[in-house]
Amino acid sequence: MTRMALVNVLAPGNNEAAGALQLVELLQLKGCVVTADALHCHRGMAKAIVGRGGDYVLAVKNNQPGLLRDAKAAISRRQSARRPTSHHQDVISAAPHDSFRHPR
16 A cells, blocks of 8 residues: 655635645545545535546535535435445545536
């Protein structure tokens, strides 16, 4: 397993979200999963990560009620469509990014 830690970069205008987008554009993310807090839960970040070959896990908070509702509904649909599995197998449910409409 490869792990990587990145150093701090100066964000343009002290805008952390813009700085994170710039950083993603520098990385080859094929086969990687990027995790980020709710500040980075927006279309631009998701597109940038996927555009670099990665997958993502982005946090959604209550301050985006439409997105939170849509995410919960998408996950619920996936879980209800899940097939039975062996008791030896772990199952992780996730909603694909195109299953719900982002409010921005």
